[in-house]
Amino acid sequence: MSERAAVSAETRWLAYRQEFPIFERLTYFNSCSLGALSARVVAAIATFTELWDARGAAAWYGPWLEESEHLRSRFAALIGASAEEVAIFPSVTSALTSVASCFDYRSRPRVVLSELEFPTTVYQWLTKASLGVQLQRLRSQDRMTVALDDYERAVDPRTQLVVGSHVYFTSGMIQDVAALARLAHSHGAYCLIDAYQSIGQLPVNVREAGVDFLVTGGLKWLLGGPGVAYLYVRREVAGRLQPSDVGWFAHRRQFDFDITTFEFEYAEGARRFEGGTPSVAAIYAGRAGLEIVREIGVEALRARQVELMRSLVEAARRAGLRPRVPQDLNRLAGILTLPRQDPRRVVSALAERGVVVDSRPGLIRLSPYFYNTVEDCDRVVQAVTDLERSGVAS
């Protein structure tokens, strides 16, 4: 890139940064926990309340449901799916509950899961032993990722479902989800990907990846805050599954309010997995956040992330902070972890200095996004170094 082009690209990123007021006060470096709040999201939530006030219940059947459909289409386009393949939930947990209710575990009891998954995915199947579920637990050799060989050894014709993360929340490592899908399918099993830590910051095409289910949500890299999660269900798969955990939004003719037949007619596509009344305020926020991601483009976001992560890794290495990174940095998304004995103490000491990062057991997590700068990376590294010198961050 010429110097001129680099300057104009940086000017564009700085213009986006100005949409996030938190940077006037803090060095915010925790998008893997919660994406920063933008002025656009604030305005979208105001629109939701204005419509509520102006129209009362009429807001429901008009703009509120329309907004939900716009969100569905926008999200679908982001992951290379069609709108019919996307269901909307208030959390990933509720999406997983619906998916888990589809299967007959007597014929295929096994669910393959690694110890690096986010707890909610593990808990979902850990609590289903009474339905016949047998968990196949995979260990991580390096605490960073799970080897495909270990999946290969675990998956067999007794496997119902292979569940894996696209990006591991405690290491930032990127998993090869297309390989997981191929492996699951070669044994007649389904593949479900938890992509909460990837959608937004990494380009994903669900069709090319071949996964059957994918879950994610608005909290982090989609900039929409809490209250909206998404479930993608591959078209060919949705048609043959009948979740037992459903609500009235999963009915083919939900607004007929007709229960006299006592028959449940499943909606087409992924909608058949949906539950009850959605969180409309969160849908407004979710769409506004998603709009920023869409406007910038995921390829550009990834390129920016790679640049910031390289600066961060180099600065952390120079300062002797012992970052956990793979040899090939392309295998890492926007989460850098530093092993620390008392990570919570480090996080609160940094917060007192205006630097917001996050902890997980034994680690602090640093996660830049496009609105951060190389100077932010240096500032965070400097703050951790200063703490080490003062004896807090060991």
Ligand SMILES: Cc1ncc(COP(=O)(O)O)c(C=O)c1O
């Ligand atoms: C990888 C991953 N999966 C799932 C979740 C959240 O799931 P839920 O929406 O059920 O709270 C998170 C973060 O909060 C996450 O990092």
